[in-house]
Amino acid sequence: MTEQKTRHVPNYKLRFVLLIIAALLCILISFSVGRFPVSLADVIMVFATEIFKLDIAWDFATWSTVINIRLPRILAAFFVGAALATAGAAYQGMFQNPLVSPDILGASSGAGFGAALAIFMNLGPVWITAFAFAGAVICVGAAYAVSRFTKGSATLSMVLAGILVSSLFTAMTSFLKTVADTEDQLPEITYWLMGSLAGAEIGDAIFAGVLIIAGIIPIFLLRWRMNVLTLGEDEAKSMGINPHRLRFVVVACATLITAAAVSISGIIGWIGLVIPHFCRMIFGCDYRRIIPAAVIMGGAFLLLVDDLARCMATVEVPIGILTAFVGAPIFAYLLMMGGRRS
Amino acid sequence: MRKTALVCCLLLTAALLCGTAAAEDRLFTDSIGREVLLPAEVTNVAPSGSLAQISLYPFGEEYYISISSALKEGERHFLADRLDSLPITGSMFGSKATMNPEEIISLDKKIGIDVIIDVGEPKGNMKEQMDNVQEKSGVPFVFITQSSLDSIAESYLTLGEMLGQEEKGEELAEYFGGIVSMYEENMEKIGDNKVSAIYVTKIDGNSVNLLGHNSYHAEILDGIAENIAPEAVVGSGLGDQYTMEDIFQMNPDYIIVAGSGLFEHDYYEEIMSSSMWAVLPAVQEGRVIEVPAESPWSWMGNPPAAHRLVSILWLGNVFYPDVFDYDLEEKVKEFYKVFYNYELSDSEISEMMKYSTGNAEKTASSPIPILGVLAGLSAAVFIRRR
Numbered sequence: 254m255t256e257q258k259t260r261h262v263p264n265y266k267l268r269f270v271l272l273i274i275a276a277l278l279c280i281l282i283s284f285s286v287g288r289f290p291v292s293l294a295d296v297i298m299v300f301a302t303e304i305f306k307l308d309i310a311w312d313f314a315t316w317s318t319v320i321n322i323r324l325p326r327i328l329a330a331f332f333v334g335a336a337l338a339t340a341g342a343a344y345q346g347m348f349q350n351p352l353v354s355p356d357i358l359g360a361s362s363g364a365g366f367g368a369a370l371a372i373f374m375n376l377g378p379v380w381i382t383a384f385a386f387a388g389a390v391i392c393v394g395a396a397y398a399v400s401r402f403t404k405g406s407a408t409l410s411m412v413l414a415g416i417l418v419s420s421l422f423t424a425m426t427s428f429l430k431t432v433a434d435t436e437d438q439l440p441e442i443t444y445w446l447m448g449s450l451a452g453a454e455i456g457d458a459i460f461a462g463v464l465i466i467a468g469i470i471p472i473f474l475l476r477w478r479m480n481v482l483t484l485g486e487d488e489a490k491s492m493g494i495n496p497h498r499l500r501f502v503v504v505a506c507a508t509l510i511t512a513a514a515v516s517i518s519g520i521i522g523w524i525g526l527v528i529p530h531f532c533r534m535i536f537g538c539d540y541r542r543i544i545p546a547a548v549i550m551g552g553a554f555l556l557l558v559d560d561l562a563r564c565m566a567t568v569e570v571p572i573g574i575l576t577a578f579v580g581a582p583i584f585a586y587l588l589m590m591g592g593r594r595s
Numbered sequence: 596m597r598k599t600a601l602v603c604c605l606l607l608t609a610a611l612l613c614g615t616a617a618a619e620d621r622l623f624t625d626s627i628g629r630e631v632l633l634p635a636e637v638t639n640v641a642p643s644g645s646l647a648q649i650s651l652y653p654f655g656e657e658y659y660i661s662i663s664s665a666l667k668e669g670e671r672h673f674l675a676d677r678l679d680s681l682p683i684t685g686s687m688f689g690s691k692a693t694m695n696p697e698e699i700i701s702l703d704k705k706i707g708i709d710v711i712i713d714v715g716e717p718k719g720n721m722k723e724q725m726d727n728v729q730e731k732s733g734v735p736f737v738f739i740t741q742s743s744l745d746s747i748a749e750s751y752l753t754l755g756e757m758l759g760q761e762e763k764g765e766e767l768a769e770y771f772g773g774i775v776s777m778y779e780e781n782m783e784k785i786g787d788n789k790v791s792a793i794y795v796t797k798i799d800g801n802s803v804n805l806l807g808h809n810s811y812h813a814e815i816l817d818g819i820a821e822n823i824a825p826e827a828v829v830g831s832g833l834g835d836q837y838t839m840e841d842i843f844q845m846n847p848d849y850i851i852v853a854g855s856g857l858f859e860h861d862y863y864e865e866i867m868s869s870s871m872w873a874v875l876p877a878v879q880e881g882r883v884i885e886v887p888a889e890s891p892w893s894w895m896g897n898p899p900a901a902h903r904l905v906s907i908l909w910l911g912n913v914f915y916p917d918v919f920d921y922d923l924e925e926k927v928k929e930f931y932k933v934f935y936n937y938e939l940s941d942s943e944i945s946e947m948m949k950y951s952t953g954n955a956e957k958t959a960s961s962p963i964p965i966l967g968v969l970a971g972l973s974a975a976v977f978i979r980r981r
Contacts, residue, residue, distance in 0.1 A: 288838075289840035289843050303973065304973040314843040314874050317843075317870070317874065321871055322839050322840055375856075377861075435831075436645070436831065436833075436897050437897065439831075441833060444836070452799040454801060563838070568829075568836060569802070569835070569837060569838065
């Protein structure tokens, strides 16, 4: 019995090392692909010039492509991917439901409405981000408030309240779409709702990065307690954990990072649902491993998909469409493989 | 029982309407071959859709009985004040319809519509759709084809005929057709020596929207310059999304940039003050020109109605001053007089076209701050590692 067990315990450390190497490779590749030709050597040299203050005169377009265009976009893609995957894993743990994704409490529909409203009011890009962030927080806050005043199972009422509030916000977005100017506002809203990182500037990356890191740290620190909660509320209580407070803190942090992510990228589905499943397949059902794995894998996955969005066609392809196109076949394959093994 | 009574009533009223109308009505054939009974004198016209709303204007503001969409700041500035107080209808038929036949009937009762017009490119089963709504609402619908530049003159002849203003229609057709034929002749002279250009419709950080070639909206741009943006993917006037990387690659002779509102220049100022855009020779040499926006509509045609003809006068003169050889301001003033019945003052024209003729002074800012922060951070990391 023990012999069998040891044979089946995978080497998680090795897997983590491989995952980190893969993520670093993704980052390196992302710097060197794009429509303006910059070789990998040039990328490294541009960074070397910046870091060591070397005396190399760069052609401005090359320099700007690496530093002003690709660096912010890569940072933004990594942060957004990491945020959505971590939030997804946290929500799935809190609701003990593998079908939950970060928009279950309405973060995406709230952000979508906020952005649509800002576009409708002809406000600038900064306001679109601010409105989207506020929309997401308000929507989840409303769902949480509704669930507090309902009777019955806490998780069920929260999920139902989330569905209720988010459908309300989706309806309001649809209304804005019907009244928006069809020549410029409507296409802009549609584009925003499909998600894109094309506009990412260093300011966006810093704004989202700070909030996302601030939200991921508590989740990371609480990951052991999340394990306990999966055993059930009574078990958690018997081990001295207040399940309501834990759930509130984790949901609040997951909402914060989701809101920060979608407010700069637009709505990107799929990652928050599927990356946690990938993580579980590779690292088992232990949140102590799932959370760090989701951060790295989510970031690397979105980075790869964004590279496709940049290079696939002559125009930018909305990333929200691509995540599903890339993710669905991989996920289907993994599901089938997993099914065969068990 | 009640149903039959209702149907009888309806039939009776319909018969009555036809009976009384037939005496003085005239038969008008619209652009897609529909025969429509119109009152002898058409005075109350309801435009359905933005192209119709714009196209009707040269005939006079007095024809409007309703408007299709709420007026923006630019429209309020240039168009007759009366328009702002008219009921707003949206589109009255087709997939984008915001009014159903019942609402059209009640609106007709309230304001008395002589005819509803739609202007644009005829599509698919438009004829059946129009017949259907016309039958249900009892209000005449007319469709006027206007899509490519060549069809503009013809469309004004048809509109003139519909309004019983044949002379005015001919006058407008001659003026608009004159611009188009002057443009065609001049472009023949220029031949392959066209300047290259891109039209930037929106800037959001590193993302830049360009109007692709071969799109409906880019007709004039494609003809008057070599539009080096790739083929259009999206059909809207906002164009397709690219990033600064693509712009570095394209390196156009001219950058045409959308204005951001009436007398507003946000995108232009962003281009001229950005260190990234400064790489491009077009920016260094002052070949960035701004499209007057909301004056009362974008000159580049968003929506693409006949008012976009003014951009031929403008771009032709800026790109090829030896061939399109005239006083640009005089020509623009004349166009505004004909199209909007509006006397442009010298101060208005200079404010409107502040950055529209290129060679402006450049205000450059440096990328040093961001760079400094980045370098500092990387250095800190590097030192700690050691």
